[in-house]
Amino acid sequence: MTTMSQLRKAALALPETEEGTRSDRVVFSVRGKEFASATKDGWVRLCLPEPEIEKAEAAHSSGERLTRAGATTGFGVPLADLNGKDLNALVRAAWSCRAPRRSAEALSAVDAGVRPADCDLPSAIGGPATRALLGVGLTTLAQVSGRTRKELLDLHGVGPRAVRVLAESLEREGMSLRDDVS
Numbered sequence: 001m002t003t004m005s006q007l008r009k010a011a012l013a014l015p016e017t018e019e020g021t022r023s024d025r026v027v028f029s030v031r032g033k034e035f036a037s038a039t040k041d042g043w044v045r046l047c048l049p050e051p052e053i054e055k056a057e058a059a060h061s062s063g064e065r066l067t068r069a070g071a072t073t074g075f076g077v078p079l080a081d082l083n084g085k086d087l088n089a090l091v092r093a094a095w096s097c098r099a100p101r102r103s104a105e106a107l108s109a110v111d112a113g114v115r116p117a118d119c120d121l122p123s124a125i126g127g128p129a130t131r132a133l134l135g136v137g138l139t140t141l142a143q144v145s146g147r148t149r150k151e152l153l154d155l156h157g158v159g160p161r162a163v164r165v166l167a168e169s170l171e172r173e174g175m176s177l178r179d180d181v182s
Helices: 004-012 050-059 086-100 101-109 127-135 151-152 160-172
Strands: 015-021 023-029 032-036 043-046 064-068 071-078
Touching: 004 015, 004 023, 004 032, 004 050, 004 086, 023 086, 032 086, 050 064, 050 071, 050 086, 050 151, 071 086, 086 101, 101 127
Parallel strands: none
Antiparallel strands: 015 023, 023 032, 032 043, 043 071, 064 071
């Protein structure tokens, strides 16, 4: 069972994602294109291409194909019927089909373990933390220095050890994380 908080975390961890509201829904979009939303009655609606809709229907019997004016627009499922792993995969698939091609390709490369040429993140933070940082467009220590501990810990895959290693690496370079403001 997942929550709105988990949906928000999964969506906002993706590059260029913005959160807004439309009618009575919380909407997540990339460059103005909606890719996921949540209704007040606890359903998550995802803009997915046909092959992804078919996979989602097979995996989640409580879900349903979404249509508008006779055309398939995506897949809807009660948020409570999804586990975290499935939610993350569906949100990522929805984002990938609505994001600009280069952004989607860059995220796919990150998922495949390809580090950008300018990446100076320490390998000691581990694979999940590296993928999480690269996934939100943080490829350098200088970019990481613009974030707070809390912002980093909010990324799925980044834990206290990774934040400690990053803080130590920043300190060696004469930088630091931004202060958490309460």
